[in-house]
Amino acid sequence: MKRIGHPHSVKSKFMRKSRLLRMIHSKPEPTNKNSNQREEAPQHPLFSSLEQNKQQLEEVYSKCSDFIIRSFPVGDSNQVVIYYIDGLANASRIEQTIVEPLMGFNGETISIGYLAQHLITSASSKLVVTFDEAIKHLSIGEPLLLLNDEAQAITFGLSNWQTRSIEEPTAESVIRGPREGFTETLRVNTSLIRRIIKSPLLKMDSLCIGEYTQTNIIVTYIEGLAAAELISEVKERLGRIRIDGILESGYIEELIEDSPLSPFPQILSTERPDVVSANLLEGRVAILTEGTPFALIAPITFFSLMQSAEDYYQRFLFSTAIRWLRYFFAAISLLLPSFYVALLTFHQEMVPGSLLISMATSREAVPFPALVEALLMEITFEALREAGVRLPKQIGAAVSIVGALVIGQAAVQAGLVSAPMVIIVAITGISSFMIPRYITGLPIRLLRFPFILLAGSLGLLGIMSGLIALVLHLCSLKSFHVPYLSSVVKSDLKDIFIRSPIWMMDARPDLVTETNKYRQAQGQMPKPSQGSNDE
Amino acid sequence: MKGMGFEMDNGKITSFQVSLLMYSVILATGFITIPAISAHYAMNDFWLAPVLAILAGGSVLAISIKLHQLYPNKNLIQYSERIIGKVPGKILGIIYFQFFVFTCGIVSREYAEFVTGNFLFKTPMFCLVILMVLLAAFAVRGGVELIVRSTLLLTPLFILPLFFLLLLLPDFDVSNILPFMSHGFIPVIKGSLAPVSWYSEFLIIAYFLPSVIDQNKTVKYSFLSLLAVSASLTYVCLVALFVLGPDTANKVYPVLTAFRYISRADFFENLEALLLAMWVVGNFIKIAAVYYAAVLSFTSCFNLKDYKPFVFPIGILIVIHCFWDIPSFFKMAGFLATVGSFHLSTFMLVVPFLLFIIALCRKQWSKLVS
Structure with a gap:
């Protein structure tokens, strides 16, 4: 494969699509270096001769064993060729609605328009006039029909491939709330959103990224709620992507982030249509990618990463309490091991006397300093956790439980680690499971280690310095020009430290356009007097 | 941008954020140092010193806000050039730059001395100073927005530990406050000199005012900040007086001693590590603010448009001052x-x-001429 060295070669690499077309057209390629827009790629019209068309298409699809060609005469003087990709197109319907009627026809010469309108019973058909269009339709499974002496072809909406059915999203489960999750099929995903937001103001702009995968990407937003600058910024960033293939929305996320080197995700990924819809209603933009159930949402703040969909479905008092619990355990998950190391290494006087004695007793036999002990255990724990995730489900659970028990129990008995350390690691592990989104847990798991090192070298002061550095980093992060902590800085706290009741959240979040400030009628707090049934 | 002055930093902040910043700037070192110094002069009336010093703090605030109103969107150095002429203004600018670097060095030294003297006895001081100045340098490089935003998030960590002093409530000996004013008024005035010098650090607001968007609220919030500062300081002084009595003047860090006294419910014991946490956070804010003032003095003095390249070199100067001056x-x-x-x-x-x-x-x- 060609290596990408400098920006120019990126463009020339992109011209590879044209190489495919050069096979079709032997005439020299108009090399327009400045235009790197996909839409401006030259269009190659179909020939009027069937033989030429056949030759070109079959050359393009040479060595493709799944490329089916059906050629047969129609009526007295016509010749028809049907192409489709096996497995993507519905072969039995092709037989039924295209081949059978055509074979049964025995009239005189016909035009392609007549053929489409009077002979073929397939519901949707579309005329194409270029090879580019023809290939595009073929590759999504639609059969292509060529007729002799016509510079046009017809495609039929008869694609039909195997899809996974709509299931409950496993990574974001809720107790109360819709149980539908996105699937790998883009159309299913858009329909799931459209079913929630029925307004035609819900827009879905389609893009195609990936030179070989030609992955369909849909940028969806609600017109009038999402800021126009945001929409154009998202499209601009997506338009900059030049890549061979997009296999998952993670590719896109990494290519359009604001701060790619930060450990914190600046784009939310979710597989829940209700989460996407809620964010669209708050004026954000969602990016759906073909082939993955994970939709991307931008811009986000740090606190959207700490929220769960269910926060909004259960009573607000409980949601508020849960949020506090979550923040507390996120802090525990980040800081507990380092705090323990700092206490044991530098600030023993902070530990109450009796506790100190029991801790000292259990550490008596341990040959390592607290720092090494903590690192050892944390790394082991992360390894166990990773092993549990990657192994097949049946073995995974056993390995993680047995591993934790055996390693924990045996290591303490052998005097390699102290019992309090095992407790600390266990609490840290449980706390990290409190974080509602997997992607939020990752930076916290990662940052735990520098914090342990800082605590081991500078004690509490090291932890505080680390915290200051973390705050500085978070304060300077941005997600699509929206500061990561903007809601705190703007003191817009009604959806952060508490989950306000729905009837109090009148104003939209600040990132939307000024004209459309309120999302609901004000003063909707239910009162007994509002009901008319009393009389 | 409006205004004719050089736009050093186009960050936008609010009056509330600036006042919060100033609160931490004054109190970061003030909490620890002022009670001992004031008690040295004012005996058992030293808790009055922070109240008395409001006058000085108020006048500094009034002057900086008024000067900013006279010369909008200009910082101290930029308008002093307009007031006393170009060359004297430049000289004053260099003097201020030097002054802020020196102050920043002193604050860093205070910070490091406190930490090495009470918590990390074996850690080399330059490690602590360099770590802190580096953190502050990142904040300053990030601009005024980053400084005030991080302040906003860190201030709770700075204020909350103070409430743990209330755990000492049963140990309070309120009679320590008597005899009230037995030595006359002069010792109180002498004792208020330390808070006056701390309160005069409100001048640093002159470097932040050009970035404030809601100028109409500045007066309200900054004076609230002044009141909050003196209320917190009086609270700390009173706690020190009630717990330590006339002995306060003999302690190097009375607040630290008070924190060491805390022992409640067999759990809240030896909470001085909390004070350490508070000390680190407060000093980070203070050093960042003074550092910012130093960098801005330098760049305004030489009409430099971008201050970012000068942040790290000035940081080195601060570290040098921290060790050579003292x-x-x-x-x-x-x-x-x-x-x-x-x-x-x-x-x-x-x-x-x-x-x-x-x-x-x-x-x-x-006016007369025209």
Whole structure:
């Protein structure tokens, strides 16, 4: 494969699509270096001769064993060729609605328009006039029909491939709330959103990224709620992507982030249509990618990463309490091991006397300093956790439980680690499971280690310095020009430290356009007097 | 951008954020140092010192806000050039730059001395200083927005530990406050010199005012901040007085001693590590703010448009000042208790006051001429 060295070669690499077309057209390629827009790629019209068309298409699809060609005469003087990709197109319907009627026809010469309108019973058909269009339709499974002496072809909406059915999203489960999750099929995903937001103001702009995968990407937003600058910024960033293939929305996320080197995700990924819809209603933009159930949402703040969909479905008092619990355990998950190391290494006087004695007793036999002990255990724990995730489900659970028990129990008995350390690691592990989104847990798991090192070298002061550095980093992060902590800085706290009741959240979040400030009628707090049934 | 002055930093902040910043800037070192110094002069009336010093703090605030109103969107150095002329203004700018670098060095040294003297006895001091100055440098490089935003998030960590002093409530000996004013009023005035010099650090607001968007709220919030500062300081002084009594003057860090006394419910014991946490956070904010003032003084003085390349070099200067200016902890304590007060209040109170008078005269003069 060609290596990408400098920006120019990126463009020339992109011209590879044209190489495919050069096979079709032997005439020299108009090399327009400045235009790197996909839409401006030259269009190659179909020939009027069937033989030429056949030759070109079959050359393009040479060595493709799944490329089916059906050629047969129609009526007295016509010749028809049907192409489709096996497995993507519905072969039995092709037989039924295209081949059978055509074979049964025995009239005189016909035009392609007549053929489409009077002979073929397939519901949707579309005329194409270029090879580019023809290939595009073929590759999504639609059969292509060529007729002799016509510079046009017809495609039929008869694609039909195997899809996974709509299931409950496993990574974001809720107790109360819709149980539908996105699937790998883009159309299913858009329909799931459209079913929630029925307004035609819900827009879905389609893009195609990936030179070989030609992955369909849909940028969806609600017109009038999402800021126009945001929409154009998202499209601009997506338009900059030049890549061979997009296999998952993670590719896109990494290519359009604001701060790619930060450990914190600046784009939310979710597989829940209700989460996407809620964010669209708050004026954000969602990016759906073909082939993955994970939709991307931008811009986000740090606190959207700490929220769960269910926060909004259960009573607000409980949601508020849960949020506090979550923040507390996120802090525990980040800081507990380092705090323990700092206490044991530098600030023993902070530990109450009796506790100190029991801790000292259990550490008596341990040959390592607290720092090494903590690192050892944390790394082991992360390894166990990773092993549990990657192994097949049946073995995974056993390995993680047995591993934790055996390693924990045996290591303490052998005097390699102290019992309090095992407790600390266990609490840290449980706390990290409190974080509602997997992607939020990752930076916290990662940052735990520098914090342990800082605590081991500078004690509490090291932890505080680390915290200051973390705050500085978070304060300077941005997600699509929206500061990561903007809601705190703007003191817009009604959806952060508490989950306000729905009837109090009148104003939209600040990132939307000024004209459309309120999302609901004000003063909707239910009162007994509002009901008319009393009389 | 509006205004004709050089736009050093196009960050936008609010009055509330600036006042919160100033609260931490004054109190970061104030909590620890002021009670001992004031108690040395004012005996058991030292809790009055922070209240008395409001006058000085109020005038510094009034002067900086008024000067900013006279010369909108300009910082101290930029308008002093307009007030006293180009060359004297530049000289004053260099002096201020030097002054802020020196102050920043002193604050860093205070920070490091406190940590090595009480918590991390074996850690080399330059490690602590360099770590802190580096953190502050990142904040300053990020601009005024980053400084105030991080302040906003860190201030709770800075304020909350103070409430743990209330755990000492059963140990309070309220009679320590008596005899009230037995030595007359003069010792209280002497004792208020230390808070006056600390309060005069409100002048740093002059470097942040050009970035404030809601100028109409500045007066309200900054004076609220002043009141909050003196209320918190009086609270700390009273706690020290009630717990330690006349002994306060003999302690190096009375608040630290008070924190060490805490022992409640067999769990809240030896909470001085909390004070350490608070100390780190507060000093980070303070060093970042003074650092920012130093960098802005430098760049305004030489009309440089981008201040970012100068942040790290000036950081090195700060570290150097931190070690070269002060030979030992005792010299530093002596400096802070005696010369320091006058040094700080000269630059932060007297010079701005003179500038203000000259600015007013110039205004009157130009009115008379026209």
